Amino acid sequence: MPSLPLLSIDGLSLQFRTRDGIVRALEDVSLSIAKGETVGLVGESGSGKSVLAYAILGLSDAAARITAGAARFEGLDLLAAGESSLQEIRGREVSMIFQNPKVALNPIRKVGRQLEDVLARHTTTPRAQLPERAIACLAEMKIPDPERRYHGYPFELSGGLCQRIMIALALACGPKLLIADEPTTGLDVTTQASIMALVKEKTRDRGMATLLITHDLALAREQCDRIVVMHAGHVVESAPTELLFTDPRHPYTRQLIAATPVGRASLSDLASIGGSLPDLRRGDLPACRFSDRCAMRSPACAAPLPEQRGEARTVRCHRAAALEPSA
Amino acid sequence: MLLLIARRLLGALPNLFGIVVITFLLTRALPGDPAAFFAGPAGTQEAVEQVREKLGLNRTLPEQFWLYVKALGSGDLGQSLSTGQPVREELLTRLPASLELVLASLLFAVSIAIPLGVAAARRPNSWVDHACRLVTTAGVSLPTFFTGLLLAYVLYFLLGWAPSPIGRLDPYLTAPPTITGFYTVDSVLAGEPQLLVASAKQMVLPVLTLGIFVLAPLARMTRASMLAVLSADFVRTARASGLSSGTVLVRYALRNALLPVITTMGMVFSFLLGMSVIVEKVFAWPGVGSFALEALVASDYAPVQGFVLTMAVLYTLLNLTIDLLYVVIDPRVRLGT
Amino acid sequence: MKNDTPVAVLAAAAPANMLPPPARKFWSHARYVLSDNPVTMLAAGLFAVFVLLAIAGPWVAPYEPLATNVGPALSAPSASHWFGTDALGRDILSRVIVATRIDFVIALSAVLASFVTGGLLGACAGYFGGWLDRIVMRGCDMVMSFPLFVLAMGIVAALGNSVANIILATAVVNLPFYIRVARTEVNVRREAGFVEAARLAGNGDARILLVHLVPNAMPPMMVQVSLNMGWAILNAAGLSFIGLGVSPPAAEWGIMVAEGAGYIISGEWWVALFPGAVLMLAVFTFNLLGDGLRDLIDPRRRT
Numbered sequence: 001m002p003s004l005p006l007l008s009i010d011g012l013s014l015q016f017r018t019r020d021g022i023v024r025a026l027e028d029v030s031l032s033i034a035k036g037e038t039v040g041l042v043g044e045s046g047s048g049k050s051v052l053a054y055a056i057l058g059l060s061d062a063a064a065r066i067t068a069g070a071a072r073f074e075g076l077d078l079l080a081a082g083e084s085s086l087q088e089i090r091g092r093e094v095s096m097i098f099q100n101p102k103v104a105l106n107p108i109r110k111v112g113r114q115l116e117d118v119l120a121r122h123t124t125t126p127r128a129q130l131p132e133r134a135i136a137c138l139a140e141m142k143i144p145d146p147e148r149r150y151h152g153y154p155f156e157l158s159g160g161l162c163q164r165i166m167i168a169l170a171l172a173c174g175p176k177l178l179i180a181d182e183p184t185t186g187l188d189v190t191t192q193a194s195i196m197a198l199v200k201e202k203t204r205d206r207g208m209a210t211l212l213i214t215h216d217l218a219l220a221r222e223q224c225d226r227i228v229v230m231h232a233g234h235v236v237e238s239a240p241t242e243l244l245f246t247d248p249r250h251p252y253t254r255q256l257i258a259a260t261p262v263g264r265a266s267l268s269d270l271a272s273i274g275g276s277l278p279d280l281r282r283g284d285l286p287a288c289r290f291s292d293r294c295a296m297r298s299p300a301c302a303a304p305l306p307e308q309r310g311e312a313r314t315v316r317c318h319r320a321a322a323l324e325p326s327a
Numbered sequence: 328m329l330l331l332i333a334r335r336l337l338g339a340l341p342n343l344f345g346i347v348v349i350t351f352l353l354t355r356a357l358p359g360d361p362a363a364f365f366a367g368p369a370g371t372q373e374a375v376e377q378v379r380e381k382l383g384l385n386r387t388l389p390e391q392f393w394l395y396v397k398a399l400g401s402g403d404l405g406q407s408l409s410t411g412q413p414v415r416e417e418l419l420t421r422l423p424a425s426l427e428l429v430l431a432s433l434l435f436a437v438s439i440a441i442p443l444g445v446a447a448a449r450r451p452n453s454w455v456d457h458a459c460r461l462v463t464t465a466g467v468s469l470p471t472f473f474t475g476l477l478l479a480y481v482l483y484f485l486l487g488w489a490p491s492p493i494g495r496l497d498p499y500l501t502a503p504p505t506i507t508g509f510y511t512v513d514s515v516l517a518g519e520p521q522l523l524v525a526s527a528k529q530m531v532l533p534v535l536t537l538g539i540f541v542l543a544p545l546a547r548m549t550r551a552s553m554l555a556v557l558s559a560d561f562v563r564t565a566r567a568s569g570l571s572s573g574t575v576l577v578r579y580a581l582r583n584a585l586l587p588v589i590t591t592m593g594m595v596f597s598f599l600l601g602m603s604v605i606v607e608k609v610f611a612w613p614g615v616g617s618f619a620l621e622a623l624v625a626s627d628y629a630p631v632q633g634f635v636l637t638m639a640v641l642y643t644l645l646n647l648t649i650d651l652l653y654v655v656i657d658p659r660v661r662l663g664t
Numbered sequence: 665m666k667n668d669t670p671v672a673v674l675a676a677a678a679p680a681n682m683l684p685p686p687a688r689k690f691w692s693h694a695r696y697v698l699s700d701n702p703v704t705m706l707a708a709g710l711f712a713v714f715v716l717l718a719i720a721g722p723w724v725a726p727y728e729p730l731a732t733n734v735g736p737a738l739s740a741p742s743a744s745h746w747f748g749t750d751a752l753g754r755d756i757l758s759r760v761i762v763a764t765r766i767d768f769v770i771a772l773s774a775v776l777a778s779f780v781t782g783g784l785l786g787a788c789a790g791y792f793g794g795w796l797d798r799i800v801m802r803g804c805d806m807v808m809s810f811p812l813f814v815l816a817m818g819i820v821a822a823l824g825n826s827v828a829n830i831i832l833a834t835a836v837v838n839l840p841f842y843i844r845v846a847r848t849e850v851n852v853r854r855e856a857g858f859v860e861a862a863r864l865a866g867n868g869d870a871r872i873l874l875v876h877l878v879p880n881a882m883p884p885m886m887v888q889v890s891l892n893m894g895w896a897i898l899n900a901a902g903l904s905f906i907g908l909g910v911s912p913p914a915a916e917w918g919i920m921v922a923e924g925a926g927y928i929i930s931g932e933w934w935v936a937l938f939p940g941a942v943l944m945l946a947v948f949t950f951n952l953l954g955d956g957l958r959d960l961i962d963p964r965r966r967t
Binding site: 341342343345346348349350353354356357358464465467468469470471472473476477479480483484491492596597598599600601602604605608609619620623624628631632634635638639642643 | 802805806807809810811812813814815817818819821822823824894898901902905906907908918921922924925928929931933936937940941943944947948951952955
Binding site: 057059062083086087088089090091092095096098100103104105106107108109117118121122153155156166169170 | 560563571578583
């Protein structure tokens with residue numbers, strides 16, 4: 001990459017202490033996002049995608065512990081930063097939007113006021129001008145009748161509208177990186193499309209980088225420049241989008257793609273991925289967490305995974321070279 | 328919104344009616360001759376006949392009920408035999424003392440319970456959390472009369488910190504002129520700070536006793552509610568937006584967490600009003616509760632009935648206030664989900 | 665060959681398990697929760713001690729509880745009188761022990777009465793709905809418009825001082841809780857599959873209610889019972905303290921505290937403290953037990 005990445009995650013490992021033992025939720029995760037780039041983070045439910053996003057912003061559960069690695073945003077290691085530094089960065093430099101927008105907004109506070117809270121926190125807008133600016137933010141997100149919507153409460157608004165408001169909240173202070181955690185799950189298809197179109201437009205207009213977390217591979221293919229595939233807390237493959245789909249190297253990626261409905265494929269054409277995610281509380285987890293489900297498994301797979309090599313494409317699999325390029 | 332308020336007010340009417348019915352039935356449940364009860368142990372035959380006539384005991388039950396309601400409507404709650412005054416006068420004179428006690432205890436309980444519950448929720452399994460759980464479990468087990476006596480013994484007899492538990496004011500001092508009936512407030516209004524201090528000191532033991540009992544359910548509810556809210560999605564969004572910890576805690580988390588706590592207030596008032604009777608006895612507090620107890624000992628029944636009625640009406644009004652408060656502060660109720 | 669059927673084979677293979685599977689699972693779950701929660705174990709132990717005292721009290725007490733002048737009046741705790749003596753020279757320890765029975769009997773009777781009555785009323789209201797439901801709910805609302813202790817006071821004052829009246833008053837005041845719980849549980853399950861099946865099989869309403877619905881409503885009501893016991897004891901003691909209810913010279917925790925109240929100020933603390941402390945311990949035991957039961961039955965509702 002010609003310039004320094006905006007966000008650079010390096011060998012991040014994270015554990016949860018629970019009643020039933022230690023859950024090794026993330027292990028040796030590395031990925032980077034360049035300025036203005038849209039990166040998709042895909043994988044099954046439980047693969048650690050959201051955990052990673054929360055860890056970046058310091059929003060992890062109290063039981064979480066970072067055991068290794070760094071997450072550098074413009075050079076600053078977010079994982080080592082104190083809470084007050086993080087509070088400066090959240091919402092202003094790095095923002096996040098979530099799924100289920102209706103419950104992700106304060107139910108007893110007017111949405112306009114919630115916008116004002118963020119604006120007051122990160123900008124020097126004089127108090128008298130806050131309502132005006134909040135309404136302007138709403139208008140920018142193509143919310144019709146913004147003056148009226150300002151006074152609305154989340155329970156009065158539709159899911160799509162709430163998501164637009166959440167995007168307005170996230171973009172109000174012009175962040176450089178937007179993390180979108182399953183932003184369209186739970187919305188109907190047309191709304192999904194309009195939300196993603198909005199995100200794409202704003203991203204482009206502002207030169208903003210986006211980390212799109214989703215389990216929907218088709219969506220990722222549409223929206224992202226690069227895709228990172230996760231499985232059970234590991235990054236297994238990352239590549240520019242088209243390359244990933246035309247030439248997937250990791251057995252898991254191949255199965256994911258085969259399981260994704262595309263075009264007019266019928267359900268019977270879809271192949272489900274055998275087995276299930278390994279129990280991350282086990283003390284004896286294999287070096288490759290996919291090996292127990294993998295058809296290509298060989299004795300060589302017990303060895304530690306290969307280091308990430310190259311920037312454009314990484315595959316963490318001992319058998320990658322043995323795979324024939326798929327059609 | 329006015330419509331909602333009106334509807335709540337109307338909803339309270341059946342409760343008030345029910346209260347009147349039950350208090351009426353209680354008098355007719357007196358074993359033996361109700362007239363003899365109301366005329367008292369010293370009543371002559373004529374007095375008993377008079378009472379019988381007045382209560383309409385010779386007539387049918389519905390007619391008696393109507394007489395009762397009519398009497399209530401004109402504010403006639405009967406006569407107290409032991410003091411010779413109309414029950415209504417006695418109750419009205421003594422009500423401020425009880426109210427002052429109850430409100431001060433509520434204030435005390437809330438000012439401890441809510442911060443305690445919030446602190447416990449923010450740091451689960453810390454010593455604060457364990458202390459909170461201890462307080463809540465122990466608090467509801469404490470018999471109020473026992474707590475009162477224990478506190479009196481330790482704080483007054485052993486340590487000498489609290490004044491003697493003999494009522495609202497040291498007998499050598501005179502009460503401030505009555506405006507609200509609350510000695511503390513009236514002292515301020517009359518510009519007599521030493522009276523304020525004196526009356527406040529007398530309130531320490533009874534307020535502690537009554538407050539400790541209701542501290543428990545309040546702290547428990549605050550903790551549970553706060554725990555739930557702190558892990559809610561919208562709090563996560565607020566934190567992700569970089570809002571300061573203070574804003575997130577108070578403006579986002581606490582305001583939402585307090586809603587279920589306000590619902591608990593109904594139960595809290597039930598305890599406060601009920602246990603105030605006991606506290607008034609232990610500390611010789613001249614409120615409506617001790618009035619009823621003195622009357623009971625003297626087999627003087629009309630004050631007891633008046634007392635039950637008053638407390639029930641007060642309770643209903645307090646619950647109504649809570650309902651209305653909800654309408655005002657929760658937009659989901661106000662705008663109708 | 666009937667011995668070849670799967671059920672017969674299984675039955676033959678497991679003769680030692682006398683309990684049917686669901687009950688067995690409950691007890692092993694109970695053991696797990698109890699062992700996981702030492703506090704509940706402690707409460708269960710204390711409960712057992714109290715029950716023993718309630719049953720065997722008079723035989724365990726060192727002195728006659730009503731006998732006066734077994735020791736010097738108002739003497740402090742000593743080797744011969746562990747809890748000291750009161751103004752009439754009665755041994756406080758004996759009185760405290762014997763009082764267990766009265767207070768437990770009162771609390772148990774009251775809670776049982778409201779449990780059964782409230783449970784049935786609530787179940788019927790929830791099942792049949794209509795005017796029965798409305799009347800029952802109105803009745804509940806009427807009772808609940810009073811601060812509970814005040815209503816209990818009113819009832820005992822009206823009906824007269826006796827143990828039976830305390831039980832009645834406590835039961836009446838507790839009724840609404842049981843009615844509501846039973847009503848909700850039955851309401852929720854009224855249209856459930858197994859009820860439909862029973863109806864189709866020709867079962868009458870009474871049978872459906874008693875055999876199918878009420879047992880399902882039991883668990884939440886059981887939790888309520890334990891918590892109520894604690895409150896019922898406090899209620900009874902409170903009523904006795906203010907002079908309504910058990911009369912002297914009977915030994916009851918509330919009365920004993922009342923008798924000792926006057927002496928607190930003059931320093932004879934033991935007359936009121938011991939009955940009060942034991943009372944507190946009993947209530948505490950029931951509350952802990954109730955919490956433990958709640959965890960056992962529905963861990964999600966743990967506070």
